[in-house]
Amino acid sequence: MIQCFVKKEYEAPFGLTQMPRLFSVSRTDEKASAHPRVMHAHDDLVEIVLVRGGESRYFVGGTPYEARRGDLFIFNSRVVHDEPSGPDRPVATSSLALGGLAVPGLRENTLIAEDSCPVCRLTEPQTVRLEHLYDVLYDELTEGNDDGAHHLLLAILTLVQQFRATAAEGSTHSGNAFAQRIKDYIDKHFADEFSLQQMADALHVSPYYLAHICKEVTGYSPLQYVLRRRIGEAQTLLITTDLPVTRIASQVGYDNPSHFNAQFSKAVGMAPRTFRKEYVFHK
Known part of the structure; x- marks a missing residue:
């Protein structure tokens, strides 16, 4: 031994x-x-x-x-x-x-x-x-x-x-200070209704420059980034709460539940209710 x-x-x-x-x-x-x-x-x-x-x-x-x-x-x-x-x-x-x-x-x-x-x-x-x-x-x-x-x-x-x-x-890619400002703005306002022009005005740049930097650094356009933040937050609420899907849709910025279901299904590959059912293990 x-x-x-x-x-x-x-x-x-x-x-x-x-x-x-x-x-x-x-x-x-x-x-x-x-x-x-x-x-x-x-x-x-x-x-x-x-x-x-x-x-x-x-x-x-x-x-x-x-x-x-x-x-x-x-x-x-x-x-x-x-x-x-x-x-x-x-x-x-x-x-x-x-x-x-x-x-x-x-x-x-x-x-x-x-x-x-x-x-x-x-x-x-x-x-x-x-x-x-x-x-x-x-x-x-x-x-x-x-x-x-x-x-x-x-x-x-x-x-x-x-x-x-x-x-x-791990392997990384160089950051960009302005891209971080874009991200911070979207993370704060993603559930609100705003246009690319309104975002550009708030950040004091042109819409073209904003879109170019965001796409170059993150791989997403600003509005795509908004969409992914909304869907990601919806996934979190589906997993961690018992809120109805319609309530979740409203909380992440969708007034129309049908539009929310379509956007969610396109991004995730399944409907919100199906995601909630399949993602969580029930003892």
């Missing part, structure tokens, strides 16, 4: 002084990614996403990042992120969301500093280890073992901290 000993006293990952709360765990294969989780943010949750396979490009805070197997993304609370997978760019992921996070020196529900790169590239052995823990965590939750799931969460956070300390940052 070979016995291993702990070399030092246990220290909680990220210097945590209280147990964070696990909110959800998800596992998406490349086939299911045909129905993407569109642009959204969480007010009080952090997401940790491990890319298991496929290739795509994620947008985090308005900046695009390449995504392929072994990439580990951290989305702090209130950070807008878009995961534009689909039939032409399938991607498999495991992810978890947690709240009640208090890392010393950072605002509440923030796992990494605001100016840190949100993605790092793991080695294959690291990816396999984390992948296994995500699978066990998912199985524990589906079997109703919430206590066991929270202990596994600490194990995952420990590995995430270790791996980020040694991993290379």
Whole structure:
């Protein structure tokens, strides 16, 4: 028998002084990614996403990042992120969301500093280890073992901290200060009715320049960005609340429920009610 000993006293990952709360765990294969989780943010949750396979490009805070197997993304609370997978760019992921996070020196529900790169590239052995823990965590939750799931969460956070300390940052593209202003404006007003001209007036530029910079940096026109923010917020409300679809449509800026259903189905590949039914696991 070979016995291993702990070399030092246990220290909680990220210097945590209280147990964070696990909110959800998800596992998406490349086939299911045909129905993407569109642009959204969480007010009080952090997401940790491990890319298991496929290739795509994620947008985090308005900046695009390449995504392929072994990439580990951290989305702090209130950070807008878009995961534009689909039939032409399938991607498999495991992810978890947690709240009640208090890392010393950072605002509440923030796992990494605001100016840190949100993605790092793991080695294959690291990816396999984390992948296994995500699978066990998912199985524990589906079997109703919430206590066991929270202990596994600490194990995952420990590995995430270790791996980020040694991993290379993922591939990124240079940012643009004006594009960030566009994003900030839309994130604040996406549920309101406004035209490209009104947005341009508010930002003191021409509509042409606004559209050109937004498309060049984010890959979307300003109005496409608005659409994805609306649909992403609708997905969040469908998953996390029991609000009727008509109420959700109104909250994200659609007065006509039929128009909302059509836009949602086009972006996600299924109707809002179907998405709500299929996205959430019911114990």
